[in-house]
Amino acid sequence: MIVKEVNPHFEEYLFNWNETYQFLVGGYGSSKSYHTALKILLKLLKEKRTALVIREVFDTHRDSTFALFEEIIEELSLNRAVTPLSSPLQLRFANGSRIMFKGMDNPAKLKSVHNISLIWIEECSEVKYEGFKELIGRLRHPKLDLHMICTTNPVGTSNWTYRHFFRDERNKRYILDDQELYKKRTIVSGDTYYHHSTALDNLFLPESYVKQLDGLKRYDPDLYRIARQGRFGVNGVRVLPQFEVLPHEQAEECIANISRPIFRTGMDFGFEESYNAVIRLAVDPEKKHLYIYWEYYKNKMTDDRTAEELRELAEKQEVIKADSAEPKSIQYFRQQGFRMVAARKFQGSRLQYTKKVKRFKKIICSDRCQNAIYELQTLTYAKDKDGALIEDEFTIDPHTLSAIWYALDDYEVADLKESSSERTRPNRERRK
Template sequence: MMTMATKKEVIDLKKTIGQGYNAFWNSRDFYRVVKGSRGSKKSKTTALNFITRIMENPWANLLVVRRFSNTLKQSTYTDLKWAIRKLKVSHLWKTNESLPELTYIPTGQKILFRGLDDPLKITSITVENGILCWCWFEEAFEIESEDKFSTVVESIRGSYEAEDFFKQITVTFNPWSEKHWLKAVFFDPKTSRKGTFARTTTFRCNEWLDKQDKDRMEDLYKTNPRRAKIVCDGEWGIADGLVYDNFEVAEFDEKELIKKGYKSITGLDFGYKADPTAMINGLVNEEEKLLYICDEHYQKGMLNSEIADMLKYKGVAKQTIIADSAEPKSIEDIKRRGVPRIKGAKKGKDSIINGVTNIQEYKIIIHPRCINFIIEINNYIWDKNNSTGKTLNKPVDDYNHLMDALRYAMEMLRRKDRMKPIDKINSLKKLGF
């Protein structure tokens, strides 16, 4: 039985961790990679593992990485603090909320947090005690290129005189698309990197999920088998029959595009309990057929007042916003809350296919911060006849909230009351861009 002694009591690690991760927990392969379904406890288990390992190995320090630094505090930092409390060792750890940072008090070992939006701060990291030998990439699907990943990996170098010393890169993520570089690098036998431990986990290994959560996951196999393979089984999203296939994920300078005369567009799709409210903002060059996706919002349970506040915060409240016309009452309410140019989309016969056909003429460049848009466009596919397998002239009604918002937004190109570029630049300045 694995145990951990603290000043207060002895912790039974096996009971605390649960089932399904023994090989992962003990792996010392250089790359330790887990893709998993929602609720497969991969992040929580990884957090418990690192807190335990640092307390057992006085030479070890950990770097935690996500694509954007502003996502760290509410994800990995919170998970690691949870693990400290779960293991009942809070008296041995010092937290620093402003950085954020965690310090193991007896030895001064550190857990540091960085985002790939500031690569220079990653490559220059040093520690006072021991060596920076471990790195955890959480939600690695957000990282748009292998090169960005490799830049950080190369900073985990050096050696240490300890019999049990080892270096390791841990990668955890949800597998939304088979087109992602993670598949070839870690899961395809012919191309995967040497020294890789790779596993897929599912919600079934999480014995702490309540019955309601499990029932909801099981029900997905009946209502949406394709989504269940990704969400429940942790399998790759299959990019077969994509509605939009001319797209890429890349960083770009929004202000420079505006100065060049790109037209700003914004679309809004309403949701509430079951579906998210989805907002998309982009920049379009009609002559060159280029469409840049700059910003998004994706959230369930939003009231109209919250939607209006969000649009103001995003800096788009004064421009024309094309919203789902199925909710005219919501449109009018949001308009009265300081969003004067929100309008309903023009729906009608074949409006979906016509909107899709229009967008297909453009190359789409997506900023990496638009994670939900990336997930949707990688899973937005044409429907098929269940009997014949023949492709139908309509998309599947799934992964389409931001896709619908994009169709509405593109209607703006046919309207006269588009936002002037200088107005968009002023909005960006207010947000600190």
């Protein structure tokens, strides 16, 4: 008989083993890690199992997860039932159960692990998505039910944890609205149990700690959202806060109502991990609105295959401003009948191009341009080692933004005067 006072918000979670996957997200000090360690201990005391506890870096276990288990073992006087061992790092149970601690920084050591029926990934947002999928493959046992528990503080919506467990805009996967989770606190969706917590759910926290978290709101709203509210969101300063999405038909209608629209097309080259990105734009020079209404976005495509898929642009003789760093590709497209020219690149051009795009009062994107939405809607600036913004570097490599840079190569948002040699007629057929 074990008697232990726990936080009420975690009581049901402690003994819920109905779903294969359990995803816990919460703010600092919410006690999600403590209750997960307790949950696993209780399970392995009752059933003979081998469990695996994972962190991205193995060396972080000793002062975090391993120390947490030791604390609970001491607190519940389980020293005779569970023995912590430091070499290799593990917990041995009198009934034959075992907990092993591994890091994803040495994945080769996972290959020797067999008959794992329970995996806990602590701070799972730090683990790479490929590592997460590898761990799913390691979760197997001939007889026992399988369970994987993921615990994390929320990070940006671009992190794989959000895209896997909630929504992935690029691949059009919608599993659960995170706002619904924040409201209901626990939800079961399919074979996944979701649990949200904050510092207020931990009745053992001193009031001074909660006040300290509340103070973050005044000077670090991003950290306040993560640490105090335990919610996903955009981390950092958005590059294009005026970016918005419209249904394609509405965007088309807005473009049709521009008195003197300016149309432009830009292309960024890529192959292996980067992408060939083509963006077609319409500019309202009076309102200073930029419309993104068509995109092409593929990688691992040779120039000949890409040219074939973009044949429509050659037939319409659209001028395509492309990345000047790829002169061979530009020459190839020209030989294939494309009106492709190199966009200018110069010292500081990334910053100047970004500032140009930011001058638009609105950037309106068709909902058909899913890759532009994915890259630009939550695009944030990178930071240097001192936490200062780097105005020409971003947290991802946004190929659609590069294509927009090149498309607007010879324009200034102040007046956006067209050059007479490259005037494009406002033909609705181009936008189909």
